Amino acid sequence: MDLLQGKSGIPKKILLRVNKITKENVDQYVQTKQNTLDEPKKLKKHIVLGFVQVGKESSWRAANSSSIKKAAQDFDIDLKFKNANQSIDNQIEAIRNFIKERVDVIAFSPVVQTGYEEVLKEAKRAGIPVILTDRELDFNDDSLWLTSIGSDxxxxxxxxxxxxxxxxxxxxxxxxxxxxxxxxxxxxxxxxxxxxxxxxxxxxxxxxxxxxxxxxxxxxxxxxxxxxxxxxxxxxxxxxxxxxxxxxxxxxxxxxxxxxxxxxxxxxxxxxxxxxxxxxxxxxxxxxxxCNPLLGPELMKVILDYQEGKEIPVKIVTKEGIFSQDNAKREFINRAY
The missing domain is CATH 3.40.50.2300 (Response regulator)
Incomplete structure (x- = not known):
C-alpha cells in the first residue's frame, strides 16, 4: 500500500507497470459494473466528470474522444467534455471552470508536459482529484494527480x-x-x-x-x-x-x-x-x-474505484502490439479504431 501511495520514497514514475489494461479485464469490469448499476443505489451521489481533450488533431484522437463519451454513458457518469484545440491556455481555462463548477473528478490529456502546476494546485486545494489520460506531465510534485492512464x-x-x-x-x-x-x-x-x-x-x-x-x-x-x-x-x-x-x-x-x-x-x-x-x-x-486510444472504460473504472475508496495504481499502462505487412491481416478484423 505504501508503494501505491508513494510513501516508500520510490518516485511514482519508477512504478510504471502497476496495472495493465487488457480487453479481458475491461470487459469483465464493464459487466460487473453494469450489474451493480442495475441494483439499488450504492454510491452516495451521481458522479460528474470534467474532461478536457487535447484537440481533434488525428483519427486516433477522434477514437479516444468517442471511447470516453461512450464509456461515461455505459458507467452512468455525467460527462462535461471540453476540447482545447491544441491550446494549453484553453485547457487551463477549462480546468479552472470545472473547479468553479465543483465537478467530482477532472481528467485531461495534457497538450505539453509542463505549465499546469498552478491550476492543478487549485484543483488539489478544492479537493478535486485529477486523472491524466494518454499523455503525462513532467514536474516534481506528482501528488497533484491521482493516476495516469495510457501508453509507454x-x-x-x-x-x-x-x-x-x-x-x-x-x-x-x-x-x-x-x-x-x-x-x-x-x-x-x-x-x-x-x-x-x-x-x-x-x-x-x-x-x-x-x-x-x-x-x-x-x-x-x-x-x-x-x-x-x-x-x-x-x-x-x-x-x-x-x-x-x-x-x-x-x-x-x-x-x-x-x-x-x-x-x-x-x-x-x-x-x-x-x-x-x-x-x-x-x-x-x-x-x-x-497506441491504444480506447481508454474510456479504464478511466471510468478508476473513477468508480476511487469513489468507493479503493486503492488506485499510480500508473496504468495499456497492452499493445506492433503490426507489419506480415501480420496486419490477422489483426485488422479486430480493429475498433
Whole structure:
C-alpha cells in the first residue's frame, strides 16, 4: 500500500507497470459494473466528470474522444467534455471552470508536459482529484494527480527502432532517417523520440539526418516531408513518424516526388489506426506500433474505484502490439479504431 501511495520514497514514475489494461479485464469490469448499476443505489451521489481533450488533431484522437463519451454513458457518469484545440491556455481555462463548477473528478490529456502546476494546485486545494489520460506531465510534485492512464511512449519508440534494426540487419552502408515529431514538448513526442534514439545510438551506421515537428497532423506531415525531400532527396532511406496521420501525409509527399513509399523509403509510424492498416495492405507503410486510444472504460473504472475508496495504481499502462505487412491481416478484423 505504501508503494501505491508513494510513501516508500520510490518516485511514482519508477512504478510504471502497476496495472495493465487488457480487453479481458475491461470487459469483465464493464459487466460487473453494469450489474451493480442495475441494483439499488450504492454510491452516495451521481458522479460528474470534467474532461478536457487535447484537440481533434488525428483519427486516433477522434477514437479516444468517442471511447470516453461512450464509456461515461455505459458507467452512468455525467460527462462535461471540453476540447482545447491544441491550446494549453484553453485547457487551463477549462480546468479552472470545472473547479468553479465543483465537478467530482477532472481528467485531461495534457497538450505539453509542463505549465499546469498552478491550476492543478487549485484543483488539489478544492479537493478535486485529477486523472491524466494518454499523455503525462513532467514536474516534481506528482501528488497533484491521482493516476495516469495510457501508453509507454518510450517503449513505443524502442519497438519502432527494434523493428528497423531487425529489418535492416546485415546492411553495412549508412542508413539515413528523417523523423516527423509530434507536438513539440508533448510526452508522446518526447518519449517516442527518446526510445527510438536509445536503441539506435550504439549502431553507428544509423543516422537521423533531420527531425522536425509536424504537430501530429496529416497536413503538416505532408508539408514537412515535402520540405525534407527537397532538401535531402535520395539520401533518405527511412521515415520515422510519431503517429499514423503524419506518416500518411508523408506517404502522399513521397508519391508526389516520384518515389515509392514502403519500398524506396521505409515508413515507420505509431498508433495502428485502420488507415495505417490500409497503408500496410497496399505496401506503402512498413510498420505501425500500436497506441491504444480506447481508454474510456479504464478511466471510468478508476473513477468508480476511487469513489468507493479503493486503492488506485499510480500508473496504468495499456497492452499493445506492433503490426507489419506480415501480420496486419490477422489483426485488422479486430480493429475498433
Amino acid at each position: 511512449f518510450q517503449e513505443e519508440g524502442r519497438r519502432a527502432a527494434r523493428w528497423l534494426l531487425g529489418f535492416t540487419k546485415g546492411v553495412k552502408k549508412d542508413i539515413n532517417i528523417v523523423e516527423l515529431q509530434g507536438t513539440q514538448g508533448s510526452s508522446p513526442a518526447v518519449y517516442r523520440k527518446k526510445g527510438f534514439e536509445e536503441l539506435l545510438k550504439n549502431n553507428t551506421n544509423y543516422h537521423i539526418i533531420a527531425s522536425q515537428s509536424a504537430d501530429f497532423t496529416k497536413e503538416a506531415g505532408k508539408r514537412v516531408m515535402k520540405e525534407m525531400l527537397e532538401r535531402y532527396g535520395d539520401k533518405i532511406q527511412v521515415v520515422y513518424s510519431h503517429n499514423d496521420d503524419m506518416a500518411l501525409g508523408a506517404i502522399e509527399a513521397i508519391e508526389e516526388a516520384g518515389k515509392r513509399p514502403g519500398k524506396d523509403i521505409l515508413i515507420i509510424s505509431v498508433d495502428a489506426t485502420k488507415e495505417a492498416f490500409n497503408a500496410l495492405f497496399s505496401g506503402k507503410l512498413n510498420l505501425t506500433v500500436e
